[in-house]
Amino acid sequence: MREILGWRRGLRFRRKRRTERGTAVAPLEAALRCATVWDWPVLPGAGLRAVVAPKAKGAKGAKGDAGARARRAAPAAPASAACACPDPRCVVPGxxxxxxxxxxxxxxxxxxRWWWSARPDAPVLLATGGRAxxxxxxxxVAGARALAALDALGMRLGPVVATPTRWAILVAPYSLERLGELLYTKDSVPASLRFHGEGGxxxxPPSVIGSGQVRWERAPLEGSARPWLPDVEAVVDALVEASTSTPGGGSRLAY
Structure with missing residues (x-):
């Protein structure tokens, strides 16, 4: 197990070097790989739109006019990014x-190809469940703790997706009935855990969403016909324990 994890870390380092050389995987390439190599259904996400800070009014007179002209000539830098959907209070921007x-x-x-030719920077969304x-x-923070605990147990894991705020462990498809039976046996399940099943x-990666860059914390092995996935039963205990024992990770729903 340790050799496999070390190899995966090496793959991540090589991928980082390729990114630094300007050959990062584009969303279209990532979407095509998911769909045509791994048979995972995908679609583009809502994406982000720039929120530009309002320009300050220039003072009157020659100097004020020159300052206004300079501000108009300079490119406007986005102060922040918001979801491209119509909801101004969207909690998962993009x-x-x-x-x-x-x-x-x-x-x-x-x-x-048609979707991403129109929106080349659109996030890549995996439609979970079914054959995916x-x-x-x-x-x-709880995700990092859970992965460390699973590694210590020698648990074999598949891909792990990470954003600055949340980590997601990909697991084999499960039904809502099966998930309900599994969670029924637990004394409590932290509200910060989120389950992405059928209809989710x-x-x-390499999507950019409101919380930041999406990346592989554990990337699928290069050359694999289809990434291996653990059963949800194999990982849920460690995830519940990590969420419960992490400050702020038990009841607070962090998007």
Whole structure:
């Protein structure tokens, strides 16, 4: 197990060097790989729009006019980013389906190329469940603790997706009934745990969403026909324990 994890870390370091050399994977390439190599249905996320800070009014007179001209000539830098959807209070900016809706998720390469030709920077969303992976996500600090605990147990893990605020462990598809039976046996389940099953979705690398860059904390092995996935039963105990024991990770829902 340690050799496999070390190899994965090496892959991440090599991928980082490729990114620094300007050959980072584009969203279209990532979406096509998910759909055509791994048979995971994907669709573009809502994406982000820039929120530009209002310009300060220039003083009157020659100097004021010159200052105004200089400000108009300089490019406006976004003060922040908001979701491109119509909801001004969107809690997951950029990281959810909007147009098209979730039911449009597909493995059709022609449709995927058409979507990303129109919106090349759109986030890549995985439609979870069915023949695609499911996932369990939790706040980032608790996620790091859970992975350390699973490694200590010698647990074999598949891909792990990370954002600055949350980590998600991809697991084999499960039904809502099966998940309900599993959680019923627990004394308590932290509200910060989120389960991405049938009818759910998850942003995948190299998407950029409101919380920041999406990356692989544990990347799929290079050359694999389809990434291996653990059963949800194998990981949920460690995730519940990590969320409960992490300050702020038990009851607070961190997006």
């Amino acid at each position: 990281a959810h389906p909007f147009d098209p809706g979730l039911l449009a998720a597909t493995t059709d390469a022609r449709m995927i 992976p499911c996932a369990v996500s939790l706040p980032a 979705y998850l942003p995948l």
